Amino acid sequence: MVLLVDAGNSRLKWSELDAAGRPSIQQAAAYGDRPALAAFLDLLDAYPNVGHITLVHVLTHLFAESVQAACEQRGVHLHSVRSVAQAYGITNGYQNPMALGADRFVGLVAAHRLANGQASIVIDCGTAITVDAVERQGQHLGGLILPGLRLSADALIARAQGKLSFSLEQPTIFADSTSNAIGGGCLFGLVGAIEGICTRMQQNMSSPVVRVLTGGDAEYLNAWLPGDYCVQPDLLMHGLAYITEQTLCTSC
Ligand SMILES: Nc1ncnc2c1ncn2[C@@H]1O[C@H](COP(=O)(O)OP(=O)(O)O)[C@@H](O)[C@H]1O
Numbered sequence: 445m446v447l448l449v450d451a452g453n454s455r456l457k458w459s460e461l462d463a464a465g466r467p468s469i470q471q472a473a474a475y476g477d478r479p480a481l482a483a484f485l486d487l488l489d490a491y492p493n494v495g496h497i498t499l500v501h502v503l504t505h506l507f508a509e510s511v512q513a514a515c516e517q518r519g520v521h522l523h524s525v526r527s528v529a530q531a532y533g534i535t536n537g538y539q540n541p542m543a544l545g546a547d548r549f550v551g552l553v554a555a556h557r558l559a560n561g562q563a564s565i566v567i568d569c570g571t572a573i574t575v576d577a578v579e580r581q582g583q584h585l586g587g588l589i590l591p592g593l594r595l596s597a598d599a600l601i602a603r604a605q606g607k608l609s610f611s612l613e614q615p616t617i618f619a620d621s622t623s624n625a626i627g628g629g630c631l632f633g634l635v636g637a638i639e640g641i642c643t644r645m646q647q648n649m650s651s652p653v654v655r656v657l658t659g660g661d662a663e664y665l666n667a668w669l670p671g672d673y674c675v676q677p678d679l680l681m682h683g684l685a686y687i688t689e690q691t692l693c694t695s696c
């Protein structure tokens with residue numbers, strides 16, 4: 445059995461791959477105060493029948509080495525996806541292609557396929573928000589990195605001397621409490637940033653784009669985004685499924 449796994453900075457996400465090569469409904473576990481590795485080891489324990497894992501992660505070499513060792517110990521074949529100059533229909537736009545976050549690369553692969561011949565902008569709303577543009581032929585033009593929704597509010601609170609908190613429930617631009625003012629400020633600030641960046645990117649691209657929204661905050665942010673977005677919280681699972689299909693040996 446094959447597992448697709450995405451280890452971000454806040455949460456582990458995974459899907460099983462079915463016999464037809466489709467990912468099951470994505471599941472997620474927040475790390476909280478635990479190391480990401482603990483969440484990964486729990487996942488291995490929960491799937492004793494797994495034979496192959498296609499992994500994308502943005503974590504440390506230590507995480508990668510520990511994951512490799514744990515998989516070897518259990519006889520699990522591991523494919524850890526890296527950003528490269530060109531693969532799976534995407535030409536990486538970074539000066540140093542390997543420096544592009546592997547999650548961004550997998551997002552580009554999936555969004556390009558989803559856009560089906562159109563140009564796309566992929567917006568991944570996780571710990572960070574990343575916005576990346578891909579032309580019709582799969583040329584990645586580059587992209588931007590912003591602090592994500594929860595991180596923005598957490599960072600403000602961590603730097604403030606007073607005991608502040610934030611709320612993202614019932615946001616309003618006319619907030620009448622500190623927690624609503626911080627939550628709404630971060631929310632509406634990011635909504636404006638995403639809209640503005642997409643508009644600027646579109647103005648500098650040669651054909652109309654499909655805007656693809658993914659990540660843990662995709663559905664929440666989409667409710668406040670005025671533009672037309674294709675919301676795919678499990679976009680990376682589709683990228684990992686395609687990469688698995690392209691690389692997996694039949695014996696696994
Ligand atoms: N228990 C949780 N812990 C952290 N973030 C959570 C949790 N539940 C929902 N989220 C939301 O999910 C976002 C992280 O999304 P995700 O795409 O999983 O990030 P990453 O890929 O960086 O781990 C956070 O900004 C937060 O708003």
Ligand SMILES: CC(C)(COP(=O)(O)O)[C@@H](O)C(=O)NCCC(=O)O
Nearest residue numbers: 452453502543544545570571572589
């Ligand atoms: C930008 C990121 C921190 C986003 O991580 P995430 O929010 O998905 O946890 C990650 O893609 C990363 O570490 N990238 C390497 C730097 C870069 O892409 O330029």
Ligand SMILES: [K+]
Nearest residue numbers: 452547568570
């Ligand atoms: K991510």
